[in-house]
Amino acid sequence: MSVNDNGQAYYIPDPSPWPIIGMVSLLTTLLGTALTINGVGIGNILVIAGLLLFAYLLFGWFRDVISENLSNKYNAKVGVSFRMGMMWFIASEVFFFAAFFGSLFYVRNIALPWLGGEGYLSMTQEILHSQFQMAWPSNGPGELGGEFTPMGAWGIPALNTFLLLSSGATITWAHWGLKENNQKQLVNGLFATIALGVLFVMMQAYEYGHAYSELNLTLESGIYGSTFYMLTGFHGFHVCMGAIMLMAILGRSMKGHFTPHNHFAFEAVAWYWHFVDVVWLGLFIFVYWF
Amino acid sequence: MTTTTMTHDEAHHDHAPTGLKRWLFSTNHKDIGTLYLLFALTMLFLGGASAMVIRAELFLPGIQLVDPDLYNNLVTNHALLMIFGAVMPAAAGLANWMIPLMIGAPDMALPRMNNLSFWILPAAATMLILSFVVPFFPGGGTQINTGWTLYPPLSIKVGMSMDFLIFAIHLLGISSILASINIIVTLLNMRAPGMTLMKMPMFCWTWLVTAFLLILVVPVLAGGVTMLLFDRHFGTSFFDAAGGGDPVLFQHLFWFFGHPEVYILLLPSIGVLSHVIPTFARKPLFGYKSMVGAMLAVATIGMVVWAHHQYTIGMSLGAVTYFMVGTILISIPVGLMIFNFIATMWRGSMTFETPMLFAVGIVLMFTFGGLSGVMLAVVPADMQYHDSMFVVAHFHYVLMPGAVFGLFAGVFYWLPKWTGHMYDEKLAKIFFWTNVIGFNITFFPQHFLGLAGMPRRIVDYNAIFTEFNVLSSIGAMIFGLSHLLLLYIVIKTIRGGKKAKNRSWEGAKGLEWEVGSPPEFHTWTTAPQIK
Numbered sequence: 001m002s003v004n005d006n007g008q009a010y011y012i013p014d015p016s017p018w019p020i021i022g023m024v025s026l027l028t029t030l031l032g033t034a035l036t037i038n039g040v041g042i043g044n045i046l047v048i049a050g051l052l053l054f055a056y057l058l059f060g061w062f063r064d065v066i067s068e069n070l071s072n073k074y075n076a077k078v079g080v081s082f083r084m085g086m087m088w089f090i091a092s093e094v095f096f097f098a099a100f101f102g103s104l105f106y107v108r109n110i111a112l113p114w115l116g117g118e119g120y121l122s123m124t125q126e127i128l129h130s131q132f133q134m135a136w137p138s139n140g141p142g143e144l145g146g147e148f149t150p151m152g153a154w155g156i157p158a159l160n161t162f163l164l165l166s167s168g169a170t171i172t173w174a175h176w177g178l179k180e181n182n183q184k185q186l187v188n189g190l191f192a193t194i195a196l197g198v199l200f201v202m203m204q205a206y207e208y209g210h211a212y213s214e215l216n217l218t219l220e221s222g223i224y225g226s227t228f229y230m231l232t233g234f235h236g237f238h239v240c241m242g243a244i245m246l247m248a249i250l251g252r253s254m255k256g257h258f259t260p261h262n263h264f265a266f267e268a269v270a271w272y273w274h275f276v277d278v279v280w281l282g283l284f285i286f287v288y289w290f
Numbered sequence: 291m292t293t294t295t296m297t298h299d300e301a302h303h304d305h306a307p308t309g310l311k312r313w314l315f316s317t318n319h320k321d322i323g324t325l326y327l328l329f330a331l332t333m334l335f336l337g338g339a340s341a342m343v344i345r346a347e348l349f350l351p352g353i354q355l356v357d358p359d360l361y362n363n364l365v366t367n368h369a370l371l372m373i374f375g376a377v378m379p380a381a382a383g384l385a386n387w388m389i390p391l392m393i394g395a396p397d398m399a400l401p402r403m404n405n406l407s408f409w410i411l412p413a414a415a416t417m418l419i420l421s422f423v424v425p426f427f428p429g430g431g432t433q434i435n436t437g438w439t440l441y442p443p444l445s446i447k448v449g450m451s452m453d454f455l456i457f458a459i460h461l462l463g464i465s466s467i468l469a470s471i472n473i474i475v476t477l478l479n480m481r482a483p484g485m486t487l488m489k490m491p492m493f494c495w496t497w498l499v500t501a502f503l504l505i506l507v508v509p510v511l512a513g514g515v516t517m518l519l520f521d522r523h524f525g526t527s528f529f530d531a532a533g534g535g536d537p538v539l540f541q542h543l544f545w546f547f548g549h550p551e552v553y554i555l556l557l558p559s560i561g562v563l564s565h566v567i568p569t570f571a572r573k574p575l576f577g578y579k580s581m582v583g584a585m586l587a588v589a590t591i592g593m594v595v596w597a598h599h600q601y602t603i604g605m606s607l608g609a610v611t612y613f614m615v616g617t618i619l620i621s622i623p624v625g626l627m628i629f630n631f632i633a634t635m636w637r638g639s640m641t642f643e644t645p646m647l648f649a650v651g652i653v654l655m656f657t658f659g660g661l662s663g664v665m666l667a668v669v670p671a672d673m674q675y676h677d678s679m680f681v682v683a684h685f686h687y688v689l690m691p692g693a694v695f696g697l698f699a700g701v702f703y704w705l706p707k708w709t710g711h712m713y714d715e716k717l718a719k720i721f722f723w724t725n726v727i728g729f730n731i732t733f734f735p736q737h738f739l740g741l742a743g744m745p746r747r748i749v750d751y752n753a754i755f756t757e758f759n760v761l762s763s764i765g766a767m768i769f770g771l772s773h774l775l776l777l778y779i780v781i782k783t784i785r786g787g788k789k790a791k792n793r794s795w796e797g798a799k800g801l802e803w804e805v806g807s808p809p810e811f812h813t814w815t816t817a818p819q820i821k
Binding site: 020026161 | 307311312314315316317395396397399400401402403405406408409410413414416417420431450453454460461464467470471472474475478479480504505506507508509510512514517519520523524525526527528530531532533534535538539542546578604606642737801812
């Protein structure tokens with residue numbers, strides 16, 4: 001029923017300009033990117049314009065949603081829709097990462113053994129690149145990118161694991177504070193989470209610099225470099241997104257937007273943060289460790 | 291922004307925004323559904339035009355109209371326009387229009403996001419068309435000669451137009467994922483009280499499964515083309531054996547998406563049939579539960595058989611055997627669906643209005659396409675058929691009846707509901723017969739061409755294949771032109787015609803027939819009680 005138990009109807013928003021602005025911003029950004037990577041000068045301007053428009057869109061759209069929420073237009077059922085929507089969005093993200101993890105497993109367990117002459121393709125190996133041995137890490141028979149040192153697990157990556165896991169704990173602590181209507185604990189918890197997230201990104205940036213300048217481990221370092229930077233890079237991008245979302249939530253917490261029973265935005269961001277956390281554990285195990 | 295809360299006693303029934311704003315800023319599932327359908331119709335004609343050029347070129351052996359790269363680019367565009375531009379948006383349009391009406395919901399669960407998922411499509415279409423246009427300009431690089439599968443290493447060597455195509459695919463992916471989230475949430479959260487999942491109309495069930503598949507597989511395609519982009523521009527070697535990568539990896543990523551995509555295209559049409567056949571046979575759907583089970587089985591098995599598109603790449607014997615057995619297994623639940631449709635018609639008091647004609651045509655022709663699919667699933671046989679015109683005939687027999695005719699059936703079935711007018715039954719029947727006969731003349735001979743050894747995706751062919759190609763091209767012209775009649779019927783119905791009753795068809799069951807024809811701007815502001 002569109003009318004729920006407290007007699008309030010399911011909220012259908014009025015016509016909104018944001019979706020179409022979203023379309024224009026996405027089109028401008030991607031058109032600009034396509035031109036930029038092909039060296040067409042005007043592309044840069046389009047990318048910047050598109051991203052600015054996108055930022056404007058985010059501000060505008062969420063401002064509308066927040067004001068609708070604060071003026072109690074949403075009944076419980078709208079809240080369920082939002083929650084389910086966020087869960088399915090995270091599910092789609094899981095499969096996005098699954099594509100990259102799947103590629104890593106495929107390369108390590110199927111493609112490289114083939115190149116190393118396993119199975120009935122041994123003739124190919126003998127003729128084309130008989131000196132190549134199956135190994136991991138590898139930059140392939142062509143040794144693309146030259147000799148490199150792989151990234152070890154027990155330096156910065158282990159520290160980063162600790163940072164992200166702690167941030168998962170601090171955000172839960174913040175959630176406890178929120179549920180007990182303890183605003184100070186909420187704000188402190190969120191602040192700690194953001195600090196840990198930002199520290200993580202900084203460590204990751206340092207690690208990339210170290211890899212490029214001292215280990216000769218680059219995006220061009222064959223399949224190891226490709227999978228390493230693709231997986232950690234997309235994860236890092238998601239951490240940045242998550243940190244921005246956390247900052248928005250921190251701002252709203254300081255304004256006192258959340259109540260112990262009505263804080264969907266907080267939950268959504270917390271779920272997203274935990275998701276990013278879990279992806280990192282996968283990265284630590286399969287990219288760094290083994 | 292002004293805000294309006296709808297309450298059940300003062301619903302804004304005839305409060306439709308006016309002008310351009312109504313369409314650009316819409317948060318109404320009916321308007322967005324209409325937009326989806328109009329977009330799909332436009333893309334149907336664009337994709338159809340590219341198909342006409344392909345068939346005109348293949349009318350006679352030799353190269354007459356288009357050079358080989360342009361020919362292959364047309365093949366690429368035809369596939370992408372039809373799959374992502376025509377069929378998926380049309381199915382999403384039906385979902386937008388019908389799901390809230392069918393489950394007694396006031397709108398889709400997330401109306402603003404609904405509009406976003408539609409409006410990303412024109413952006414994607416722009417990028418897609420740009421990818422076709424860019425090579426005609428100086429410095430625009432080469433044509434996309436890879437086909438819609440975009441296999442590297444060829445796709446890595448294509449010029450900048452490929453980047454436009456990659457971003458078009460990203461946009462299409464975002465649109466599909468947002469639409470799917472919306473549909474799942476609507477179906478799980480917005481059903482009228484008393485409507486349990488197992489009382490849900492079949493069309494809703496098919497879309498629930500379709501949306502689930504989309505959320506699972508579209509991100510993988512997005513990941514795959516992202517790797518392609520990085521291989522093209524940033525020096526990675528995902529698909530380059532010299533760096534330890536593998537071009538075959540892309541094929542796995544692509545078909546992990548591509549095979550479930552077949553069911554994504556098929557299932558909404560199965561849902562339409564599950565309404566059309568009971569209506570015109572005047573009997574309830576035979577085996578509702580088995581239908582749901584069959585659909586879940588198709589979706590589940592369909593997720594894990596993708597590599598049957600790649601038998602010839604040199605997989606191990608164990609792998610190809612697994613993919614063969616899995617693929618052939620799918621024919622069991624699909625056969626069950628067909629059985630249920632026939633059993634629904636059995637001893638029904640049938641009449642053959644246009645939607646029913648399409649439905650019966652689908653049951654026959656889709657079964658035919660399914661059977662040639664079983665032939666292709668058999669590994670040793672497929673080694674011969676692979677990349678021949680037989681494959682082209684097979685998937686057009688599955689996708690035209692399985693997806694497109696189902697959408698036509700849905701459009702004719704619900705057109706009276708949407709417009710408030712009955713369509714011209716006589717013209718619609720002429721459309722059906724020209725369409726179906728044209729389709730069969732086009733694609734039936736291609737089976738023989740393929741078995742005789744004519745490869746696909748090649749602009750020229752040996753003169754021994756001439757007769758069947760002439761026949762196929764003549765059929766294609768009939769088939770293509772018949773769609774102008776569809777356009778005419780749709781426009782005529784929108785403009786006027788015999789007034790449709792709320793229950794436009796005598797045997798029609800379901801909530802969507804209890805609202806007006808056309809429905810009020812907001813329907814089911816008070817949800818009905820389902821017993």
